[in-house]
Amino acid sequence: MAELGKQNELAIVNESPHGLYLDGGDLGDILLPSAYVPRDLTPNSKISVFVHLDSEDRLVATTERPKAEVDQFAALKVVEVNRRMGAFLDWGLSKDLLLPFRESRGRIEVGDTRVVRIYIDQASGRIVASERHSRFLSDARPRYQPQQEVDLIVASETPLGYKAIVNNTHVGLLYENELSDPLSVGQCFKGYVTKVRADGNIDLRRDRSGxxxxxxxxxxxxxxxxxxxxxxxxxxxxxxxxxxxxxxxxxxxxxxxxxxxxxxxxxxxxxxxxxxxxxxx
Structure with missing residues (x-):
């Protein structure tokens, strides 16, 4: 079955003047508009598509690749601020991603980079973004080993240094006095675990220790x-x-x-x- 907000491999059901209809399983047939139909299709082939909602909240497929999917964190740029709804973020698709005001932190301006979690809002069924990271992070004690390489996204600056999202599941701290150069919110890079403290907090470094x-x-x-x-x-x-x-x-x-x-x-x-x-x- 196709998953909303994810990359899917879907079979072609039939053609129409508007594009191709793909087999979405329990979600029903999903339109891939003509503008996104690959020219090199072979008979009985499947197509790798991202499934999302169009401006009228209908399921639609695209061969565009988003910068991140549902259940992932990402650093995205603000391209529009709507005083009634919230901010719209560039996530790599023609339709921008909404960051509702209720899910945002602080004043938002066009050009800002925001670290958000992409998720499906249960009330509306829409794909949206949130800056309220804590509810999306794992409660389980981290099981990282010292010197283990991890994926980091710098989420915020603190008096001690920088908080960073670790492998999409936890948050850790990069200490300012251990950095050779300043970081910026939204930077993404490989880092290393120094240690997991008794309270579950994770100490990080940008480079391997010592x-x-x-x-x-x-x-x-x-x-x-x-x-x-x-x-x-x-x-x-x-x-x-x-x-x-x-x-x-x-x-x-x-x-x-x-x-x-x-x-x-x-x-x-x-x-x-x-x-x-x-x-x-």
């Missing part, structure tokens, strides 16, 4: 030096953005790796960059 990341990062730096004739136009004074673009790590981790290589006399510093000592082919 020197456990230095050895593999040092190898990456050496590989890049060898691939660039023994020269790297980065050093311990380079900007965090430049370091992140080159190695996807914090400047702190990069400096630790450079320090390790320098102590091993594998590199030297000159003219704002790093040189490989005795480069080998």
């Amino acid at each position: 020197y456990s990341r230095v050895a593999p990062l040092a190898e990456q730096i050496l590989d890049k030096l060898k691939a660039n004739q023994g020269r790297l136009e980065l050093d311990d004074r380079s900007s965090p953005d430049a370091v992140r673009a080159a190695f996807n790590v914090s400047k702190k981790a990069f400096k630790q790796a450079l320090g390790s290589l320098y102590k091993q006399r594998a590199i030297s510093f000159s003219d704002g960059g790093v040189d490989l000592i005795d480069p080998k082919p």
